[in-house]
Amino acid sequence: MNLSDKARQQAESCRFCWMCRHVCPIGNADGQERNTARARALMVSLVCRGTEKLEDAASNIYECSLCGACTNNCKTGWDPKIFIQETKTEIVLEGKVPEEVAPVIERLGKTGSPFEGDDSHLYNKYNDGKTLLLIGKNAAIKDASSVVEALELLNKSCVDARLDERADDTGYAYYFLCGKTKETVEKAKESAAAIAKYEKVIVYNPVELSFILHQWREWGIELPLKVIAFHDALIELIENGKIAIEKSERRYALQDNYAYARELDDEKTARKIIDLCGKREEMLLIGKEANLGGNLIMAEYMPKTMALVAKNRWVNAENMGCKTLVCENPDEHVLLSENAPIGCRAITIEEMILENLK
Ligand code: SF4
Ligand code: SF4
Missing domain, CATH: 3.40.50 (Rossmann fold)
Structure with missing residues (x-):
């Protein structure tokens, strides 16, 4: 398997001390020993050594949410997310995507979203304003009524906020499902270009915000302007009396x-x-x-x-x-x-x- 030295080192450096065993939300939900950072590290390490097949590790890799609870608790200070994401890229490039995940990646490729559903009503309605509310695809399709509430709260408070479908595809869904691929980086660059035309950008979903601030930077994608977290925008509006x-x-x-x-x-x-x-x-x-x-x-x-x-x-x-x-x-x-x-x-x-x- 073609992992970077950094990713391979992260997988190999688990000491199997098991101090993180209790923190994986997926392992705690399904009770499976394989759903711990330790077990994922062992599996990836065995694939790297050629004693396990990549396809046998694939489902377990896709069971990680990238929540980072293990990283936060790891006594060795390593970060499983690094080798998990690089292994995902290998799984996709080698055509070993698990059968339960394949339709989701196929939908993403065809429609630009991992979800079924239409979000055009949102983008058609909220298409004017100087401030971009970057919501991301998860919110646009799965939590549209909350997006409407958020926009109306901002606009009642004189923010002049709008949505932008091109900016919303930050590459996060590709990143989550495929790691860093050509498509992931292209989507991120297109989103950065779309963001550049606004005066202000408020990011609704903290997962997308962290992705933009950390992953884009690591890939050399410059943010054209300062972006702010949705709750920072809210507290500012409360403190200056625009929201009472x-x-x-x-x-x-x-x-x-x-x-x-x-x-x-x-x-x-x-x-x-x-x-x-x-x-x-x-x-x-x-x-x-x-x-x-x-x-x-x-x-x-x-x-x-x-x-x-x-x-x-x-x-x-x-x-x-x-x-x-x-x-x-x-x-x-x-x-x-x-x-x-x-x-x-x-x-x-x-x-x-x-x-x-x-
Ligand atoms: S990042 Fe993955 S392995 Fe670590 S705790 Fe979260 S779900 Fe479990
Ligand atoms: S705490 Fe860190 S070193 Fe210990 S088992 Fe968990 S991931 Fe491995």
Whole structure:
């Protein structure tokens, strides 16, 4: 297998100490030993040595959500995401994509999205404004009503926000499904070119924001202007009086998204917004230790496991008496909503603001 020295070293340097065994949300959901960073490292290492076949490792590689909980907990300080993504590229180039994943990659190639569904109504309606709200394909197709709420909240607050389909295809779906391929980098470059014509760019999904800030930079794709996180735009509007909130008695707990908490080092902004809206509670496993609430691309090829991932997160919430989870990532919002216990709800951060407007 043709992995870079860095990726191979990351796979080989696992000490199998098993200190990260408890953190993989996929392993915790399906109870499979193979769904740990340690087992994935061992498998990739065996493929590199020629004792296992790449096709036998493929399904296990696609069971990783790239949430980085193992990276955060690894006592050796290595990052499994590096060899996992390079192995995915090898799997695609060698034509060894698992049968459950193949239709999703095929759809992505044909339609530009890993999901079935039409998002043209959104792009046709919100096509004018100086500020780009970059939502990404997951939100556009799977959580369109939240996107509409977000846009209307921004526009009521004089932001003049719009959507742009070309900018929205940041290359993230290609990256998640195929690693760094020619198509991934082309999509990223096209998105960067589309972004360049705006005065301001607000990024809705923290996973896309982290991808743009870290992966694009690593590939030498310059960001034409400063992009800001959606919750940073919201707090700015609240602080300068464009959004007027009245603090209520409602109780909210944050579903920390891994990209904000671990990759962008921001656990505070959403909590600050919650404190302005109501009473903040905390669930189990928060901040950098946060557990994944769901991944929509994976739900296309392993829906049962993704439902279990969301249900496990609800167990973390209910054990602390939390009934309303505030989400900042469309994947987690959709999957936590679909799997919410009776009497509990998952809402977006903009939905929380809207229910506490003055
Ligand atoms: S990145 Fe997340 S899903 Fe992947 S092995 Fe690590 S903990 Fe598990
Ligand atoms: S903590 Fe790090 S070194 Fe230890 S088993 Fe997990 S991935 Fe390997």
